[in-house]
Amino acid sequence: MIGNRSRGVSLIEVMVALAVLMVGAVALVGLQLQLLRTQQNSQQHAAALVLAQRKLEELRSFQSVYRWPGLFAYQDIAHNQGGGERPGFYEAGQLQLSWRSQDGPPLVHLGNLPAFKQVDVQTLWLDEQQQWQSLVLSGVKIGRASCRERVS
Numbered sequence: 001m002i003g004n005r006s007r008g009v010s011l012i013e014v015m016v017a018l019a020v021l022m023v024g025a026v027a028l029v030g031l032q033l034q035l036l037r038t039q040q041n042s043q044q045h046a047a048a049l050v051l052a053q054r055k056l057e058e059l060r061s062f063q064s065v066y067r068w069p070g071l072f073a074y075q076d077i078a079h080n081q082g083g084g085e086r087p088g089f090y091e092a093g094q095l096q097l098s099w100r101s102q103d104g105p106p107l108v109h110l111g112n113l114p115a116f117k118q119v120d121v122q123t124l125w126l127d128e129q130q131q132w133q134s135l136v137l138s139g140v141k142i143g144r145a146s147c148r149e150r151v152s
Contacts, residue, residue, distance in 0.1 A: 037128060044094070045135065048123035051095055052137040055121045058083040059099070065110060065143050074143040077101050077117050096124040110143050117141045 059082055063071040072083060078101050080087040087098045099121040103114035122136045 041127060044125050044127065044133070047091055048095055048125055048133075048135045049137075051090055051097055052121045052123045052135055055083065055085055055097060055099060056119065056137050056139050058085060059119055059121075060139065060141060062141070065113065074117075074141065075113060077119065077141060094125055098122050098124075107143075113143050115143065117143075 059077055061072070062074045062077065062082075064073045065075065067073045067075050076082045080098055080100075082101075085097065089096055099119055102118040104116040104118070105114065106112040107115045118138065118140055120136055120138045122134060124132055124134050127133050
């Protein structure tokens, strides 16, 4: 009798082995779902970062200190103003863009324009739990007049 039991696999042993495999499979499915959520969050965060960086660079690339027809001017940088991209929704409504500008002290040689502007660019998006997420990039823009632009 002992010899017969050692040669075969009992039904209980097979069921225990299947239970262990099922627990492992469920754990792998849960891990895969978590990886997909993390990937989606990373993609949203990356898209928000690219949009904010693009706007901050656009605001940095003013062409003139003073307003001039057809040129983007340092003087035009203000709360949700300045540059080609406007505040609002981007990426098929997935991202919302806005920015704030705070002026530094005025400089006489710039015609009393601020010496610098602190700009905070913000992007908002909804995550998979419908919770608002936010990313803010900050930069300082310095107004520098060329010789032809200086106020006399």
